[in-house]
Amino acid sequence: MSWVDVLILVILFINGMHGWQRGLIYTFFSMMGFLIAGFVAKMYHPVLSAYMMKNPKFFLFFHDMVWRRIKIAIAGEGASMGMVPGENIFQVLRFPKGLETLLMKNEVIQDYSAKAMEGVQSYIADVLTRMFIDCISILILFMTIKIILNLLAYGLNGIASLPVLNGMNRLGGLSLGVMKGLFIVLIFLTMITPFAAMAEKNIFTEGVDASVLGKYLYNHNPIIAMFEKFTEI
Numbered sequence: 001m002s003w004v005d006v007l008i009l010v011i012l013f014i015n016g017m018h019g020w021q022r023g024l025i026y027t028f029f030s031m032m033g034f035l036i037a038g039f040v041a042k043m044y045h046p047v048l049s050a051y052m053m054k055n056p057k058f059f060l061f062f063h064d065m066v067w068r069r070i071k072i073a074i075a076g077e078g079a080s081m082g083m084v085p086g087e088n089i090f091q092v093l094r095f096p097k098g099l100e101t102l103l104m105k106n107e108v109i110q111d112y113s114a115k116a117m118e119g120v121q122s123y124i125a126d127v128l129t130r131m132f133i134d135c136i137s138i139l140i141l142f143m144t145i146k147i148i149l150n151l152l153a154y155g156l157n158g159i160a161s162l163p164v165l166n167g168m169n170r171l172g173g174l175s176l177g178v179m180k181g182l183f184i185v186l187i188f189l190t191m192i193t194p195f196a197a198m199a200e201k202n203i204f205t206e207g208v209d210a211s212v213l214g215k216y217l218y219n220h221n222p223i224i225a226m227f228e229k230f231t232e233i
Contacts, residue, residue, distance in 0.1 A: 019177020
């Protein structure tokens with residue numbers, strides 16, 4: 001048994017004890033709460049967004065805010081360093097490169113983003129307002145679902161804490177905690193796989209080779225197996 005085995009066992013033990021203390025209900029909702037809230041927010045945010053956009057007060061409030069931001073950004077850019085040829089409105093607004101690239105794939109936005117430098121910013125303001133409202137809708141739904149799930153977990157955990165169910169609740173929490181710890185180990189092994197494969201012998205690769213658990217999980221990592229279809233020729 002090497003230090004890698006000891007480290008893996010410690011991770012499993014800590015997460016298992018944490019699950020034992022919290023119980024099955026809290027551990028389950030802790031693991032699944034973000035996924036459930038994210039899924040619900042993704043599926044139903046268009047409904048909330050549509051409601052907010054149809055409400056003149058909501059839409060005009062956000063539109064005016066976005067419009068002022070565009071005017072100030074363009075005015076500041078022009079006053080400080082002048083307009084750069086070929087620069088689009090999203091570059092002036094300092095959007096993240098990934099989001100800028102995604103938005104600029106739209107041909108209509110490409111056309112209007114160039115015209116925006118000449119003073120036609122209304123269309124861009126509408127697009128950004130709708131995007132901003134979508135983000136707000138996702139955040140509202142996500143936080144609402146998380147709060148509801150936390151309240152539900154609190155109530156169910158109170159029932160599961162009764163003497164008859166308490167033992168099962170704790171054993172279930174222990175099991176889920178160990179599974180969570182194992183998942184953390186597998187994620188870590190997945191992340192270091194490229195570096196371990198390219199690097200020469202070092203303390204980590206030697207530790208994995210000398211271990212029992214570490215070597216087995218490294219060579220039989222189910223997360224790595226999920227990417228096999230991307231490497232098929």
